[in-house]
Amino acid sequence: MADALVIAAHGSHLNPGSSTPTYNHADRIREAGTFAEVREAFWKEEPHFREVLRVLDSDEAYVVPLFISEGYFTEQVIPRELRLQDWTPDAWASDGVSATAATFQAGDVDTQVHYCGPVGTHDAMSQVIAHRADTVLDDRAGDDVGMVVVGHGTERNENSAKAVQYHADQIRQQDRFAQVEALFMDEEPEVEDLTEHVHTKDIVVVPLFVADGYHTQEDIPEDIGLTDDYRKGYDVPATVDGRRVWYTGAVGTDPLVADVILERVRDAK
């Protein structure tokens, strides 16, 4: 029997838009026809991680977490709820951003699960972040453009900051932008001090989040000074301390993320 792909995402009890990027990426992959079946699974919606394997036909499944970093969800919650037998985070042998995949037997069904590292830490994600920046910039931006990857910061684990840092480093090496910085909502260096950390005339800000929600639509626009009240909306670009600031939505909503999910599977094969 052919393989199944499961995209494992957080979902929400409150926000109907939370699962939308997951559905959209799954649909793109379905159209490509690579897998016998593609299924979305969630922590807060249905099918829950706990019951997704039993709705599959295939006896082999690739599970790709649509999460930004390695940490609490990818190392504890998902493997536990999928009932991956003998899982330990060491199976990925990761330094915090280098997980690829490891194979386990599920506890409740005869399915072999190739449990892949999260979408957010894949190398290819750097390209998606840079692409996201390019799509919002227009001719008004000259050569002096600084690029900022924004992360949440240390909420539950240090790896979330590592992932942001990792992509900022990779993009810096490409010399596409005059300056590249990793900034955070909850830790130093803070995105609130955007114009102190970035010295260019134009600044493009890309939030490394899976879905748009109150962080990307409310907190960050206010933190970086696009608006003093998100309900009033804001312009892109907006002028902040004499600079032109270009702000994109959550990188996780970019259609190219579907390709990163497929890269994760390719790496696991």
Added chain:
Amino acid sequence: MTAPLFERLRTHAADGGIDTDELSLTVTEGTYRLSVAGDEHAGLDEDELQAVLAEYPDYLEEWGFWQTRAPQAPARWAFLRWVEEADDAAPPARRRALVDGVSQTWGQLHLTVRLDEEARRTYTLRHVDDADTPDERLDAHTDPLDARWIAKHDDDGRYRPLKTAPTLQTGWHFSGLNAAAAVQTIDLFYPATIANRYREQHGDLDVTHWAETTERQTGIYAVTEELEGEAVDWVAEACCEDSQCLKRREWDEDEDRELSVPRGDGRFPCREPCSLVIAAARKWTMLEREEEQAYTLHLTPSEKEQLETLLRAVAEGTAGTVREADVREGANRYRTRFLRAKRTDQHGRLDADDE
């Protein structure tokens, strides 16, 4: 009888024999032994077999559908059999019934299967409340994946965090689904219900009770482990009754203590407390840590009754249906504003004395 169907039948017969739906066929050294509709035919060669089978087209068609075209995954196959109660009727009677169409209800879904002009099964799906609504008054869908978007909001446009809440929106229908697409659509409306019902029917539903589920939780949900005893009954009463969720609750506090709350009459089981219940239980765990206090509160008998009416109206979700000027109703807005004006201070706090 179509040639490909006959060929498929021969392949299956050679490959281990056939024994389904009053049709059995084996082959030994090129000689067929056929039993169909209770009639026995032995020593047939290929041409004779074809000639005999031509007399029993319904048996052959049914074999073709169930053994080669229907999804073969056991849970889905069994579900589709149940839809038309296929085990209870011989192929000719079954196919006659399918000409008019056979319907079943699954949660709030109304599924109908009938034979189309080419005598192939085609499935349609709609909300039970739309069972008699003409197609042209409903939004037409053919792609099973659309079910994910329909399931997201209720008729008032509110987000449905629980897929099996009895609030599925109306006003749509799916048509032209084949068997695989029909089960896929249902599984997108009510994920895993077909799989879990099948497990239950085969005695291997893996129920995880409250104690074990909460013990497994980590992070911000680890506290739910504290909630036990009567409070677990209250959780189930709050969230799991049929008025709130169409799954039939099969979990209890633990194997040894059944909850006092009705399990519900749903066709498909709930095998463990869901994420919505766990998230709510986290709040209740915190709230249940508080010590009780005695308050002295002065109310007229009607005011006490009104408070009870208000509790009921919010808990049953009927507060929004009270008419604007119907001040006879305790949950009427004017009545409630009057009570608030009389009995609370400017911060909305009840005028109660701590004892």
